[in-house]
Amino acid sequence: MAASCGEWNKNEGATVQANMRPVNCPAPLCDEAATPGGTRRAGRSRRRALDARIVDAHGRYDDGMTRRSALVVAALAAGAALAGCATNTTPGGVPIDARYASANQDSRVLFVVLHYTVADTAASIRTLTEPATEVSAHYLVTDDVLPVIYCLVPEERRAWHSGASHWRGHAMLNASSIGIEIVHPGFRERADGTREYLSFPKAQIDALISLLKDIVRRHGIRPERIVGHGEVSPQSKEDPGPTFPWKRLADEGLIPWPDAGRVAAQRAVFEQQLPDAAWFQQMLLRHGFAPLAGGVLDEPTRRTISAFQMRYRPASHDGTPDAETAAILHVLVTPP
Numbered sequence: 001m002a003a004s005c006g007e008w009n010k011n012e013g014a015t016v017q018a019n020m021r022p023v024n025c026p027a028p029l030c031d032e033a034a035t036p037g038g039t040r041r042a043g044r045s046r047r048r049a050l051d052a053r054i055v056d057a058h059g060r061y062d063d064g065m066t067r068r069s070a071l072v073v074a075a076l077a078a079g080a081a082l083a084g085c086a087t088n089t090t091p092g093g094v095p096i097d098a099r100y101a102s103a104n105q106d107s108r109v110l111f112v113v114l115h116y117t118v119a120d121t122a123a124s125i126r127t128l129t130e131p132a133t134e135v136s137a138h139y140l141v142t143d144d145v146l147p148v149i150y151c152l153v154p155e156e157r158r159a160w161h162s163g164a165s166h167w168r169g170h171a172m173l174n175a176s177s178i179g180i181e182i183v184h185p186g187f188r189e190r191a192d193g194t195r196e197y198l199s200f201p202k203a204q205i206d207a208l209i210s211l212l213k214d215i216v217r218r219h220g221i222r223p224e225r226i227v228g229h230g231e232v233s234p235q236s237k238e239d240p241g242p243t244f245p246w247k248r249l250a251d252e253g254l255i256p257w258p259d260a261g262r263v264a265a266q267r268a269v270f271e272q273q274l275p276d277a278a279w280f281q282q283m284l285l286r287h288g289f290a291p292l293a294g295g296v297l298d299e300p301t302r303r304t305i306s307a308f309q310m311r312y313r314p315a316s317h318d319g320t321p322d323a324e325t326a327a328i329l330h331v332l333v334t335p336p
């Protein structure tokens, strides 16, 4: 977003001009419907005829299919349409035969990147949809008492939310991720210049979790690939910030979480001898962060440690390495 996610985020230049405006979102991804948890999703158009027979406005199916099979059919149909398989000929008249569907395929979506907007809903929608900003996200989750999930970009298209980014060996994640913006003010500056990060309403997180579960199921996204903008771009971003309730996502089975007993035992070890900067750099890389070099506690390393702390140890997240941070990192990177 404009304030917190400053730079606009398209991966490449003029090749994606069609993305300059939000386009209609196909059912079941974001047509007027409800998530499995009942949160409203607001689409911009009626669903396409191709999908209309599969999902009704309440997520039910008119032909008795299970939700899973219906979604598979919808995904395959959408994929076929995008690939041109749904047409009978090329514009030049060459026939296209779509009778052989390969079993060897999966989703192009590998990651979910979470953001906050530092703006209210109206300003967030403007920023995420108007051409001049060159910023977008697939979804926007509002902070209303009854949150609304707006779909601004169809899942099969690229949204511009993460720009220069890296996670687990993948770079420029816009092409391989779904971006979710959360309406949230970020932080307030106190009189002494320190920051007060504001909390997230429970209903908003409930809505987000409902959406995440739906996305994870449909795309088969691995738990370690649900990340914050601050983790994939730690040198310039920090959203969704240290008050984002990552532990709740862990409790819902969406992301991994370090075992408290293992962390306590390993912390005792590291309190005797804190690992050096080179160890932190190596372990942060193994965890998923972009490579760090030099073996010294420089600013890029501190920012990366801070991003890690914001998720797993938010009580203190100034990037200073300590035994607890090292223990959490060790436990996450080293399977039992």
Ligand SMILES: [Zn+2]
Pocket: 001, 004, 005, 114, 115, 116, 161, 229, 237, 239
């Ligand atoms: Zn962001």
